Amino acid sequence: xxxxxxxxxxxxxxxxxxxxxxxxxxxxxxxxxxxxxxxxxxxxxxxxxxxxxxxxxxxxxxxxxxxxxxxxxxxxxxxxxxxxxxxxxxxxxxxxxxxxxxxxxxxxxxxxxxxxxxxxxxxxxxxxxxxxxxxxxxxxxxxxxxxxxxxxxxxxxxxxxxxxxxxxxxxxxxxxxxxxxxxxxxxxxxxxxxxxxxxxxxxxxxxxxxxxxxxxxxxxxxxxxxxxxxxxxxxxxxxxxxxxxxxxxxxxxxxxxxxxxxxxxxxxxxxxxxxxxxxxxxxxxxxxxxxxxxxxxxxxxxxxxxxxxxxxxxxxxxxxxxxxxxxxxxxxxxxxxxxxxxxxxxxxxxxxxxxxxxxxxxxxxxxxxxxx
Numbered sequence: 001x002x003x004x005x006x007x008x009x010x011x012x013x014x015x016x017x018x019x020x021x022x023x024x025x026x027x028x029x030x031x032x033x034x035x036x037x038x039x040x041x042x043x044x045x046x047x048x049x050x051x052x053x054x055x056x057x058x059x060x061x062x063x064x065x066x067x068x069x070x071x072x073x074x075x076x077x078x079x080x081x082x083x084x085x086x087x088x089x090x091x092x093x094x095x096x097x098x099x100x101x102x103x104x105x106x107x108x109x110x111x112x113x114x115x116x117x118x119x120x121x122x123x124x125x126x127x128x129x130x131x132x133x134x135x136x137x138x139x140x141x142x143x144x145x146x147x148x149x150x151x152x153x154x155x156x157x158x159x160x161x162x163x164x165x166x167x168x169x170x171x172x173x174x175x176x177x178x179x180x181x182x183x184x185x186x187x188x189x190x191x192x193x194x195x196x197x198x199x200x201x202x203x204x205x206x207x208x209x210x211x212x213x214x215x216x217x218x219x220x221x222x223x224x225x226x227x228x229x230x231x232x233x234x235x236x237x238x239x240x241x242x243x244x245x246x247x248x249x250x251x252x253x254x255x256x257x258x259x260x261x262x263x264x265x266x267x268x269x270x271x272x273x274x275x276x277x278x279x280x281x282x283x284x285x286x287x288x289x290x291x292x293x294x295x296x297x298x299x300x301x302x303x304x305x306x307x308x309x310x311x312x313x314x315x316x317x318x319x320x321x322x323x324x325x326x327x328x329x330x331x332x333x334x335x336x337x338x339x340x341x342x343x344x345x346x347x348x349x350x351x352x353x354x355x356x357x358x359x360x361x362x363x364x365x366x367x368x369x370x371x372x
Contacts, residue, residue, distance in 0.1 A: 049075075049077065049309065049310060050075050050076045050077065050098050050099070050134045050137065051076075051077055051079040051096070051097045051098055052070070052076055052077070052078060052079060052097050052098060052099045052100065052101060053078075053079055053080040053081070053082055053087075053088075053091050053096075053097045053099075053100045053101070054067050054078065054080070054081050054082065054100070054101050054103075055081075055082040055084075055085065055087070055088060055100060055101070055102045055103070056081070056101075056102075056103045057102075057103060057104055057105040057107075058103045058104065058105055058106070058107040058108050058109075059108075060107065060108020060109065060112075061108060062107060062108040062111045062112070062117070062149070063103045063107045063108050065145070066103070066119070066141075066142070066145050067101065067103075069141050069144070069145055070101065070138065070141055073137065073141055075134075075137045076137070076138075079091075079096065079097050080096075080097065082100070088100050088102070088122060092122060092124050092167050093337070095124065095126075097124075098123065098124050098130065098131070098134055099121055099122060099123040099124065099131075099134060099138075100121070100122040100123075101119065101120075101121055102119070102120040102121070102122065103119050103120075104117075104118055104119075104120075107119065111149065119142070121135070121138065122167060123135060123167065124167050124168065125167055125168045125169030126167075126168045126169055126176075126177060126332060126336045126337070127177045127307075128169050128176060128177050130307075131169070168336045168337055169336060175248050175250065176250050176251075176335070176336060177332070177336075179244050179248045179250055180244060180250060180328075180331045180332050180335045180336070181304050181328050181331070181332065182240065182244075183237055183240045183241055183244060183331055184266065184302075184304075184324055184327040184328050184331055185299060185304060185324070186236065186237075186240055187233050187236055187237040187240070187263070187266070187267070187270070188266075188270050188295065188298065188299075188323075188324055189295060190232060190233060190236045191229050191230070191232065191233035191236075191267055191270040191271060191274065192270050192273055192274045192277070192291045192294065192295060193274070193287075193288065193291045194228065194229045194232050194233075194274070195225070195226070195228075195229035195270070195271050195273075195274025195275055195277075195278060196273075196274040196275075196277040196278045196281065196287040196288070196290060196291040197278065197284050197287045197288070198225045198228070198229070198274075198275070198278050199225060199275075199278040199279060199281070199366075200278050200281040200282065200283060200284045200286060200287035201284055201287075203281075203282055203283070204282075204283050204284055219363065221366070222275065222362065222363055222366050225275060225278070226271045226275065226359075229267070229270070229271045229274060230264075230267050230268070230271055233263075233267040233270065233271075234263065234264075234267065237263050237267075241259075244335070250335055251335065251336075252334065252335055253334070253335065253336065253337065253338035254333065254334035254335065254337065254338040254339045254340060255334065255339070255340050255341065256334075257341070258330070258334055258339065258340055258341045258344055259330065259331060259334045261341070261348065262326075262327055262330035262331070262334075262344060262347065262348065262351070263327070263331075265323075265348060265351040265352050265355055266323055266324075266326075266327040266330075266351055268351075268352075268355035268358075268359065269323035269351055269354045269355040269358050270323065271358075271359070272354075272355055272357075272358025272359040272360075272361070272362045273294055273358055273362075274291065275358075275359070275362035275365075275366065276358065276361055276362045276365055277290035277291055277294065279362060279365040279366045279368075280365065298322050298323075298324055299324065301315070301318060301319040301321075301322045301324075301325065302319070302322050302324035302325045302328055303319070303325055303328055304324070304328060308325070320350070321354065323350075323351050323354050323355070326347040326348075326350050326351045327347075327351065329344075329347050330344050330347050330348075333347075
């Protein structure tokens, strides 16, 4: 009980130090809002690969020709041929394919009779920019198919029509993909910087030696330095979540508890990194530089800016060490797909392991540096 009171007192002191400093308050409030607005309205992404599946109920010559044109395009790669309708949803839900082409049983017959033939496209709309690019490529292929078929059969207009149905993001709004990811990005930035400066601030102010002669044990100091970062991260993350739902109007379809469980594990990982940096830094300037040295590659390797599947295979293995990679899957899954605890379990346990390793290393570094 006495140890708990000491930890609470140290955590309260850390929070007061942060909140009383005008510069610290500015860093906590202004940059997240500005970055949220900038990323929410300005960020866009590119596309390199489009896996797709085919559900062809027709088997006629025209349907085979259209599918061959799509499969032969350098932008697409044909992943699967489906036998029944129930196979469509799992492929899209699990992100195995970006889209499914569905051709009805009368596609070729309608074309032969010079009628408009319907082809349905089911496309994953979670990443709206990717979906729009893929749709643009496919429309070009269908337009070329239409022109060639009309010329061969003496038709005045396009015989084949493409009906598009995006999944998860019906309007293909970029903000629905970008803004939830900013929750993870800004939470990581704020938590890492606040924690990275905690011990460095004590050393720079000359109060670290005074802290060492208090009854606080090293593990209690470590916990007391961690709690403010976690609390600030939760508050910042909650604020950005509210902005995401009520300002950008991104639907929150899944379990809020599943989201906060993922955020808590994510914050433990971020705090561990921040404490490691803080243990090594002598000045606050070194702490900030160390934080950004970690943040830049962490964001690049998370899949926030570029799809992980487009990275070299070696780099894809390196991304497994980035906690932001898993939290982005969690937050986008909860917002767009309505994911629950069970569906996100595969993202929880890697973050739990990363957090445990980070905090253990931070504790070792902290004790090691205190011996000097």
